[in-house]
Amino acid sequence: MKKHPVKLLIERGEGLHLDFKFGISDAAKIARSLVAFANTGGGKLLIGVNDDGTIRGIQSEEEFYMIENAAQNYCKPEVRFTSKEWMLKGKKILEVDIPVSGNKPHRAPDKDGRLKAFFRSEDENLLATGVQMKVWLKYYSDKNINISIEGDYKWLLEYLQKYSTITVNEFRNYAGISKHLAEDILSDFVVIDVIRMEMNKREAVFSLK
Numbered sequence: 001m002k003k004h005p006v007k008l009l010i011e012r013g014e015g016l017h018l019d020f021k022f023g024i025s026d027a028a029k030i031a032r033s034l035v036a037f038a039n040t041g042g043g044k045l046l047i048g049v050n051d052d053g054t055i056r057g058i059q060s061e062e063e064f065y066m067i068e069n070a071a072q073n074y075c076k077p078e079v080r081f082t083s084k085e086w087m088l089k090g091k092k093i094l095e096v097d098i099p100v101s102g103n104k105p106h107r108a109p110d111k112d113g114r115l116k117a118f119f120r121s122e123d124e125n126l127l128a129t130g131v132q133m134k135v136w137l138k139y140y141s142d143k144n145i146n147i148s149i150e151g152d153y154k155w156l157l158e159y160l161q162k163y164s165t166i167t168v169n170e171f172r173n174y175a176g177i178s179k180h181l182a183e184d185i186l187s188d189f190v191v192i193d194v195i196r197m198e199m200n201k202r203e204a205v206f207s208l209k
Helices: 005-012 027-039 062-074 130-139 151-163 168-175 179-191
Strands: 018-021 043-047 082-088 091-098 107-109 115-121 124-127 195-199 204-208
Touching (some): 005 018, 005 043, 005 082, 018 027, 027 043, 027 062, 027 115, 043 062, 130 179, 130 195, 151 179, 168 179, 179 195, 179 204
Parallel strands (some): 018 043
Antiparallel strands (some): 043 091, 107 115, 115 124
16 A cells, blocks of 8 residues: 655655654744755655654644745745645645755844854754855856965865865864955865865865865
């Protein structure tokens, strides 16, 4: 017997592209989830499901309107989404599908109400780093990126060939440059696909592709 689509999603568990919400009561908070998915690789929200996968169900149409309000009024720029309703064990589940955006970075209010960009890491929404912001802005910019084969650019490539990985703080400290310049150089290499950037809960780590 074919499994219900919602059951299949629940069995996957929360992760990079899937988040469970038992309900929605805070438009700003759900906006952070929307922008994190849109900024990363897209994803789904299952509304009416507890973190442990228990099906709770939604009580009214209010959840949809809260998401619509969050997407239109709390996400800057607006995040597009599609949704569908499922019935499972007599309970209504709302599935919200957020595609990866071609208009990054999207921002949403942080806990203090300040607009910030968020990204998805494992099963969490985290604040975007300075390098990630510059990568997004450069990727969607019309300006050309000029790479030098001397100076700090050359130093970085030689370091990565020898030691494999580096962080922003390691680069700025070892090369004796400002954080702003370190982020600029790293983001240049990421955008032209020479360096790989891997995000974790603490910082970004860079390595040669």
